[in-house]
Amino acid sequence: MTHEIIMAGFGGQGVMAMGKILAEAALKEGKNVSWLPSYGPEMRGGTANCNVIVSDEPVGAPVVSEATAALILNRPSLDKFEGDVIPGGVLIINSSLIDQKASRDDIKVYYVPANDIANELGNGRIANMVMLGAYLEASGAAKQDTIMEIITEIFSGKKASVIPVNKEALVRGAACIK
Amino acid sequence: MAKELWKGNEAIAEAAIKAGCRYFFGYPITPQNEIPEYMSLRLPQEGGVFLQAESEVAAINMVYGGAGSGARVMTSSSSPGISLKAEGISYIAGAELPCVIVNIVRGGPGLGGIQPAQSDYYQATKGGGHGDYRLIVIAPSSVQEAVDLTQEAFDMADQYRIPVMIMGDGMIGQMMEPVEFKPVAKRVLPEKTWATTGTGGKRKPNVINSLFIDPQECENHNIKLFKKYDEITANETRVENYNVEGAEIVFVAYGTTARIVKNAINTLAKEGIKAGMIRPITLWPFPTAAVEAAADQASVKAFLTVEMSMGQMIDDVKIAANGKKPVHFYGRTGGMIPTPAAIVEHAKKVLGGAK
Amino acid sequence: MAVVFDKTKGLTDKPFHYCPGCTHGIIHRLVAEVLEELDLVDNAIGVAPVGCAVFCYDYFNCDMHEAAHGRAPAVASGVKRVHPDKTVFTYQGDGDLASIGAAEIIHSAMRGEKFTTIFVNNAIYGMTGGQMAPTTLVGQKATTAPLGRDENHAGMPLRVSEMLATIPKAVFVERVSVHDVKHINQAKKAIKKAFQTQMEGKGFSIVEVLSTCPTNWGKTPVESLKWLQENMMPYFPLGNFRTPEEEK
Numbered sequence: 001m002t003h004e005i006i007m008a009g010f011g012g013q014g015v016m017a018m019g020k021i022l023a024e025a026a027l028k029e030g031k032n033v034s035w036l037p038s039y040g041p042e043m044r045g046g047t048a049n050c051n052v053i054v055s056d057e058p059v060g061a062p063v064v065s066e067a068t069a070a071l072i073l074n075r076p077s078l079d080k081f082e083g084d085v086i087p088g089g090v091l092i093i094n095s096s097l098i099d100q101k102a103s104r105d106d107i108k109v110y111y112v113p114a115n116d117i118a119n120e121l122g123n124g125r126i127a128n129m130v131m132l133g134a135y136l137e138a139s140g141a142a143k144q145d146t147i148m149e150i151i152t153e154i155f156s157g158k159k160a161s162v163i164p165v166n167k168e169a170l171v172r173g174a175a176c177i178k
Numbered sequence: 179m180a181k182e183l184w185k186g187n188e189a190i191a192e193a194a195i196k197a198g199c200r201y202f203f204g205y206p207i208t209p210q211n212e213i214p215e216y217m218s219l220r221l222p223q224e225g226g227v228f229l230q231a232e233s234e235v236a237a238i239n240m241v242y243g244g245a246g247s248g249a250r251v252m253t254s255s256s257s258p259g260i261s262l263k264a265e266g267i268s269y270i271a272g273a274e275l276p277c278v279i280v281n282i283v284r285g286g287p288g289l290g291g292i293q294p295a296q297s298d299y300y301q302a303t304k305g306g307g308h309g310d311y312r313l314i315v316i317a318p319s320s321v322q323e324a325v326d327l328t329q330e331a332f333d334m335a336d337q338y339r340i341p342v343m344i345m346g347d348g349m350i351g352q353m354m355e356p357v358e359f360k361p362v363a364k365r366v367l368p369e370k371t372w373a374t375t376g377t378g379g380k381r382k383p384n385v386i387n388s389l390f391i392d393p394q395e396c397e398n399h400n401i402k403l404f405k406k407y408d409e410i411t412a413n414e415t416r417v418e419n420y421n422v423e424g425a426e427i428v429f430v431a432y433g434t435t436a437r438i439v440k441n442a443i444n445t446l447a448k449e450g451i452k453a454g455m456i457r458p459i460t461l462w463p464f465p466t467a468a469v470e471a472a473a474d475q476a477s478v479k480a481f482l483t484v485e486m487s488m489g490q491m492i493d494d495v496k497i498a499a500n501g502k503k504p505v506h507f508y509g510r511t512g513g514m515i516p517t518p519a520a521i522v523e524h525a526k527k528v529l530g531g532a533k
Numbered sequence: 534m535a536v537v538f539d540k541t542k543g544l545t546d547k548p549f550h551y552c553p554g555c556t557h558g559i560i561h562r563l564v565a566e567v568l569e570e571l572d573l574v575d576n577a578i579g580v581a582p583v584g585c586a587v588f589c590y591d592y593f594n595c596d597m598h599e600a601a602h603g604r605a606p607a608v609a610s611g612v613k614r615v616h617p618d619k620t621v622f623t624y625q626g627d628g629d630l631a632s633i634g635a636a637e638i639i640h641s642a643m644r645g646e647k648f649t650t651i652f653v654n655n656a657i658y659g660m661t662g663g664q665m666a667p668t669t670l671v672g673q674k675a676t677t678a679p680l681g682r683d684e685n686h687a688g689m690p691l692r693v694s695e696m697l698a699t700i701p702k703a704v705f706v707e708r709v710s711v712h713d714v715k716h717i718n719q720a721k722k723a724i725k726k727a728f729q730t731q732m733e734g735k736g737f738s739i740v741e742v743l744s745t746c747p748t749n750w751g752k753t754p755v756e757s758l759k760w761l762q763e764n765m766m767p768y769f770p771l772g773n774f775r776t777p778e779e780e781k
């Protein structure tokens with residue numbers, strides 16, 4: 001099984017971090033992984049995206065041109081990446097910021113109000129974790145528990161207080177997948 | 179040790195430190211900034227020196243000084259910066275100094291762009307600077323390979339007294355992959371008796387130099403260099419053959435492009451088309467013999483060279499194929515990355531035409 | 534209806550790409566207004582640097598060259614020697630001018646090349662993501678000086694205006710800032726004077742402008758203006774270092 005994922009949004013929405021956490025978790029589960037970021041001056045306030053591959057096989061091209069899933073956090077990214085999802089693939093749209101509907105009908109589309117949920121949880125910055133929770137539920141690319149292990153490693157020490165809310169974000173995201 | 183996720187640029191820097199590199203001289207340029215940034219933090223922790231030069235011209239000459247003084251030295255840059263280093267590289271090659279130079283290639287010519295490219299192949303393998311000289315040019319296709327080969331590069335450089343270039347692209351520099359730092363096979367390395375360390379009154383002065391004003395001496399020096407280059411060609415040529423046996427079409431691709439080609443090969447296999455790949459790991463010395471062998475192989479109808487350039491390595495493939503089999507080209511450039519689908523399509527076109 | 538604010542003809546309609554709160558935009562506007570007020574827009578040829586201002590070739594409404602990193606003064610020398618009757622200027626950052634291009638600016642000044650340089654000193658490499666510049670202050674953190682600039686390792690920040698003022702044919706040298714309206718007005722006066730000096734054929738002219746980089750300083754735009762004032766201005770004092778009148 002190979003998961004080829006595009007994650008995209010504005011710089012500052014935690015798109016890169018979300019991709020890294022998934023890659024770290026999948027690696028911990030013994031998978032082959034790669035994480036490839038967009039780079040350059042476009043990062044400044046512009047769009048940011050990364051490609052993550054999680055596979056039982058050695059990873060070939062690190063660039064995702066035929067995505068099994070796309071996690072889209074802002075409107076410009078929807079226009080840009082919707083077409084890259086393979087038929088039968090998964091498209092998760094952050095409906096808090098994107099009022100547009102997907103134009104494809106050959107893929108599974110989920111609308112996740114990620115920012116609204118994050119705000120409800122009292123931490124606007126974890127919308128990315130809501131999206132990731134939804135994706136894990138839709139794909140099984142990694143286990144929620146492994147993601148939590150990685151988050152626990154990242155936020156050890158002083159920042160440990162934000163660990164529980166990350167967990168909640170993953171759970172709430174997962175609940176959006178029916 | 180368990181595998182850890184490392185960003186290509188930082189992994190290369192750490193590999194250099196693990197290989198005993200303690201001096202880094204560089205100048206910022208995208209997409210390789212993580213190398214000097216990492217070195218600025220890590221080298222002082224190891225008792226080494228990171229110095230940001232005022233330019234790439236200065237940086238490569240700091241390398242000249244450091245290497246001539248007997249240390250393991252590295253610099254890194256990206257295409258426009260490597261152009262500026264060209265003069266220094268020629269001097270380093272002429273003075274036979276060991277060092278490692280990283281080029282995380284971006285689109286050109288001129289200011290070009292900052293996205294991944296392979297359009298510095300000629301510059302790396304055919305000169306770049308003036309004079310008859312060669313660099314060992316290594317083109318890793320994964321972060322793990324970049325780590326392994328960077329460590330080995332320092333040994334190669336010391337063994338042959340030659341600059342070694344690690345040639346990646348923005349993709350390999352920026353991506354993260356699982357990495358394990360492993361010790362490299364030990365080589366017998368000559369003592370650096372030629373280095374400037376101060377005579378201490380115990381030996382004749384050492385002179386680091388590339389000037390041979392007498393033409394006969396200069397020719398002799400060139401002949402000596404080329405004996406060394408022949409030795410390197412015999413000993414250090416590296417190549418990966420992937421599914422070449424029985425292949426109808428053989429791709430030739432290096433670095434990250436080779437990974438994209440692998441995806442294409444797998445797709446072709448599903449459609450019943452047998453495709454293989456020759457992946458040069460050293461671009462110089464070029465694995466001529468591997469291409470020759472494939473050209474002699476009855477199953478092979480054609481070669482298809484795939485590069486992120488307008489076609490540079492294809493010249494070496496053509497020389498090696500020597501007209502025995504047609505050599506085709508597919509490339510994207512300026513920071514555009516070929517897709518497996520486009521490569522598959524092109525391969526089918528080639529095979530259609532080759533029948 | 535009276536027009537209270539009109540966009541200068543010195544700039545194109547292209548929106549700037551600068552980060553919010555970056556003062557590169559203000560400096561562009563000042564240069565453009567001066568070109569318009571001196572009626573030079575149609576006669577000007579500018580040279581863009583490599584740095585955040587690289588795309589200024591799309592913003593200034595005159596002929597432009599894009600130079601290699603640091604080489605703008607050499608390119609401008611070539612342009613001016615071919616077109617001695619035109620107004621030629623370079624627009625350069627501190628990495629571009631004071632690091633990789635240090636030789637070019639010094640020798641252009643030495644030759645008394647009759648062009649004007651706008652030197653934007655933001656004490657950092659903006660474009661490439663916050664590496665140390667020759668003008669980075671001692672103790673200031675940068676991605677290649679993670680513990681702050683150490684003067685015993687990297688030396689002291691280069692005072693470009695003071696250095697160039699020692700060169701006889703650098704006839705107009707002034708350092709200004711754009712952190713508030715008063716200083717913006719003074720900056721504009723200096724830029725105007727620099728271009729006038731060029732038009733009068735007197736020699737090389739340069740205006741060093743202290744500028745902010747909120748993104749790589751890790752500060753808000755407002756904090757950045759304050760930081761410039763409190764930290765950069767003491768080390769890089771504002772003022773005129775050379776005027777052609779002095780020569781008499």
Ligand SMILES: Cc1ncc(C[n+]2csc(CCOP(=O)(O)OP(=O)(O)O)c2C)c(N)n1
Nearest residue numbers: 207583584585602626627628629658659660
């Ligand atoms: C030969 C060469 N070396 C390095 C670079 C990378 N580079 C681009 S902009 C820049 C520094 C920009 O800093 P500065 O001149 O201070 O301008 P700012 O972005 O701060 O306005 C560097 C090092 C390059 N383009 N060419």
Ligand code: SF4
Nearest residue numbers: 552555585659746747
């Ligand atoms: S990086 Fe700094 S100098 Fe560049 S546009 Fe942003 S704020 Fe301005």
Ligand SMILES: [Mg+2]
Nearest residue numbers: 626627657659
């Ligand atoms: Mg600067």
